[in-house]
Structures are given as structure tokens and as C-alpha cells.
């Protein structure tokens with residue numbers, strides 16, 4: 001446990017922790033030594049005089065003074081050590097989350113992460129000072145007493161030593177039991193947190209669904225499961241602590257009975273027996289409370305396990321020397337990829353030429369968005385390669401891909417900040433005027449003009465004060481500011497109002513002027529003006545590829561798809577007038 005906490009601590013936190021633990025060892029040993037001094041004092045008093053008690057009393061006083069001084073120092077250092085460990089843990093967690101492959105966040109991890117970052121990290125950071133210190137005292141104080149007992153009466157000391165393995169086994173069993181219950185409990189808490197966060201986030205949808213909807217039931221089930229696990233953890237932990245305490249009591253009773261037997265026989269003097277009784281109580285108390293505290297340690301251990309699991313998540317392979325792309329074309333070569341057992345894309349090959357606009361169309365679920373995720377290297381394909389300018393993405397490296405690609409996805413997230421700051425995320429170093437200039441090119445100025453507060457109007461959590469189309473405009477402005485040579489645009493599937501329609505058409509024109517643009521296209525306007533159209537077949541492959549005119553002339557799947565879409569949209573093409 002200590003080793004694991006040290007592993008996740010900064011060098012400064014490590015030094016503080018080691019000082020606290022060393023101080024705690026000294027405190028525990030001094031406490032044991034103080035108890036041992038009771039026997040010579042009693043012996044002297046039973047011997048009929050106070051004179052012999054002077055020496056032991058002076059030693060006892062000296063132990064008391066040193067004990068108080070070390071205790072004071074450890075208390076001060078303990079708080080500093082806890083804060084330093086907490087800071088280290090949170091910094092580690094932040095760094096790790098920032099470095100994890102984006103795919104890892106596909107599953108909802110918010111509850112689990114919230115648990116680790118708040119209660120879990122706090123528990124781990126306070127463990128050395130609040131719990132380990134007491135556990136050390138729980139074992140070292142009795143151990144010191146035990147060693148001292150050999151000097152007073154070896155038979156009792158041997159009897160006590162014989163009980164040590166029994167207690168150690170009991171302690172291990174207790175810890176295992178508590179750890180098992182806690183791991184199941186932590187899982188249930190994370191699941192319930194996820195559900196509660198989801199419940200708060202999707203309130204509008206839930207209200208439409210009405211009471212008793214699936215989501216209501218999911219929240220209810222998750223909370224009940226958490227409650228059940230909590231009860232099970234408390235019951236099994238409580239029973240374990242009771243059993244352990246019974247083992248300790250029984251062990252000490254054996255030693256005390258032996259002591260009484262020897263005293264009656266006259267081979268142990270009454271002073272040693274009384275001393276033994278005092279020690280017995282003191283011996284018992286810290287061990288039992290150490291058992292109690294073992295529960296707290298087990299909780300901290302579960303959090304450290306979660307840290308270990310985060311550390312063990314496999315990173316995407318990175319090159320030692322990143323390759324240099326020849327141009328900004330994007331190529332898929334025999335790419336096969338799926339999220340589960342069933343591939344979404346099978347042996348897929350196509351090229352999105354540099355500086356051109358490539359539209360990807362196809363039935364719902366055919367893998368259009370998946371293609372853009374592979375270009376942004378959220379995932380690596382299972383087979384085949386995705387390359388930019390002739391360099392496969394693993395040889396280009398995630399940082400270079402991040403720099404070259406600007407995604408404008410449908411699930412764009414806006415931070416609860418001003419419009420201006422939300423655009424600035426694309427290029428944090430630019431000043432206000434430069435950010436506004438880029439935002440104007442994506443027609444975000446029209447949104448700012450509508451909102452009270454203008455550029456400094458807050459957009460609400462997740463951008464809730466803006467419409468879907470408006471959020472996408474902010475996202476396009478970010479991409480313009482980032483000035484990446486490849487832009488991935490996942491067009492909104494829902495119909496846009498005329499203002500957004502014009503703004504997005506306009507900015508697509510700007511984006512395509514000097515960039516490679518890959519659009520998951522839903523709007524007819526986008527599809528027909530693309531330089532190249534890739535039509536997916538819904539089976540993981542490509543039906544047809546070419547320009548709008550070529551594909552219409554081929555009179556195949558694309559021509560049928562186009563006719564249906566035009567009918568559905570009530571469009572009349574100029575050529576048909």
C-alpha cells in the first residue's frame with residue numbers, strides 16, 4: 001500500500017510521506033516502551049519502597065517528552081503530506097486522462113472518474129496520516145511490548161508470540177473480505193453516478209418519455225444496486241471485524257489464563273501479572289482498532305487499483321520519429337474496423353484527394369461517422385491503414401494527426417463560457433480581434449448579435465443556449481481558427497433553419513477553398529457540389545465513388561438514392577425545369 005501511494009506521489013510528497021511514516025514508527029515504539037515501564041514501576045512499588053521506582057519513572061517521563069515532541073511534528077507533517085499526495089494524484093489523473101486514447105472515453109466513464117477524483121483520491125491521500133499511522137501503532141506498539149516481555153517473563157512472552165500467527169491470519173482474512181465488498185461497492189457507486197449524471201443531462205428527453213420510462217427504471221435499478229452493495233459491504237465488513245476482534249480477545253485470554261496459573265504457582269510475581277493485565281488491555285485495543293481501520297485501507301486500495309487500471313490502458317502506438325506527409329490527402333487502404341465483434345467497415349479503400357471536398361453518403365449506420373473518427377485517429381483500424389499524405393497514422397503520431405485534422409462533429413460540446421472563449425479554444429494564443437475575425441467568417445457574429453451580452457454572452461452548459469446549427473457554426477469557427485489542412489465535417493442530420501443553412505453552406509465554401517474537406521454529407525447542396533462522392537453500401541464497403549454527374553450518369557445505387565432524397569426534400573432540379 002505504502003509503495004503504491006509513493007509510486008503515485010511527487011518527489012516532494014514522497015519525502016513528506018516517508019517523514020510521517022518514520023515519525024509514526026517512532027511514536028508506536030515509544031508507546032510500547034512506555035507500557036513496558038509499568039512493570040518495573042509496579043515491581044518497585046510491590047517491593048515495598050518508592051525508591052526503586054525513581055529510575056523507571058524518570059525513563060517514563062523522558063519517553064513521554066520525546067513522544068509528545070515527535071507526535072506534534074508528525075501531526076504537522078501529516079497534513080502537509082496528505083495535501084501533497086492529493087495534488088500528485090489529481091495531477092496524475094489529469095495527465096493520464098489527457099493522454100488516453102479517445103476511444104477509451106466511448107463508454108461512459110464520468111461516474112467512475114468523478115468517484116476517483118473526489119472521494120477516492122481524498123481517501124488515498126489521507127490514508128498514510130489518518131489510517132496507516134494508527135495501523136502501524138496497532139502492530140508496532142504490541143510488538144515492542146512483546147519483545148520487552150522476553151525480559152520480564154519468557155514463558156508469557158513465548159505464549160504471546162505463539163498467538164501472533166493466529167492474529168495475522170485473522171487480519172489477512174478480514175482485509176480480503178473488506179476489499180471484496182468494497183470493490184463491488186465501488187463498481188455499483190460508479191454505475192449509479194453515471195446514471196444520475198445521465199438523468200440530469202437528458203431531462204428534456206425524460207420528460208417527453210414520462211414517468212416510468214426506461215431511464216427512470218435504469219436510475220432506480222442502479223441506486224438500488226448501490227444500496228444493496230453498500231449493505232452487503234457493511235454487513236460482511238462488520239461481521240469480519242467482530243470475528244477478528246474475537247480472535248484477538250481469545251488469544252489474549254489464553255495468555256492471561258497462563259499468567260494467572262503461573263502466578264498462583266508462585267513463579268510469576270504479582271507485579272508482573274498486573275503489568276501483564278495492563279499490557280493485555282493495551283495490546284488488545286490497538287490491534288482491534290487496526291482491524292477496524294483495515295476497512296479504510298481497503299477502500300483506498302480499491303482507488304489505487306483504479307489508478308493502476310488507468311495506467312494499464314494501452315496507448316496507441318507512437319513513432320520515435322514522426323513521418324512527413326507529402327500532401328494533405330487522406331487514404332484508406334483495405335481498412336477493417338468495428339466497435340465489437342462485427343466489423344462496421346470491411347476492407348474499405350478510397351482516397352480523399354488533397355485540397356478537395358469528399359462527401360461520404362450512405363444509409364444510416366453504414367459507418368460514415370466511423371470513417372471520420374478513424375481519420376482523427378480516435379481508433380486504429382483492426383486491419384489495413386489510414387494514411388495522410390502517404391504516411392500511415394501510427395507513423396505520423398497522434399500529436400501530428402491532432403495538429404493536421406480539425407473535426408467539426410455533430411456532438412460538438414461547448415463549455416459554459418462566453419461565445420468568444422468557446423471559439424478561442426481553436427487557437428488559445430490569438431487576441432480578441434483575431435478570434436472575432438475568424439468567428440465572423442463562420443457567421444458566429446450573427447449569433448453574438450442576437451444574444452444579450454454579444455461576444456461575452458455565456459452559452460450555457462454544453463451550449464444549451466444555442467441551437468444545434470449555431471453550435472455547429474461555433475465549431476466551424478474553431479476549425480477555421482485552428483487552420484488545420486484537413487477538416488472533417490459531420491453535417492447535422494436535422495433540417496437547418498434558413499439562417500444556419502446559408503451560414504453553413506457559406507463556410508463550407510470557405511473551408512474547401514484550400515483544405516482537404518471530408519464531409520459526412522446529408523444536405524443535397526453539399527452532396528452535389530462535392531469534388532468526389534463516396535457512397536457506402538451499408539455492408540462495410542463502397543457502392544460507388546465519383547462525382548455527382550458521373551454517378552448520376554452511371555444510373556446505379558447513387559442515382560436511386562439521389563432521386564429518393566430529391567423527392568423527399570421536394571426539390572426540383574434546375575435541369576428538370
Ligand SMILES: Nc1ncnc2c1ncn2[C@@H]1O[C@H](COP(=O)(O)OP(=O)(O)OP(=O)(O)O)[C@@H](O)[C@H]1O
Nearest residue numbers: 106339340344362363364365366367368369370371
Ligand atoms: N462508440 C460506438 N460503440 C459501439 N458501436 C458504435 C459506436 N459508434 C457507432 N457504433 C455503431 O457502428 C455502426 C456505424 O456507426 P456510424 O455512426 O459510423 O454510422 P453512420 O453511417 O455515421 O450513421 P448515421 O448516418 O446514422 O449517423 C452503427 O451500427 C453504430 O451503432
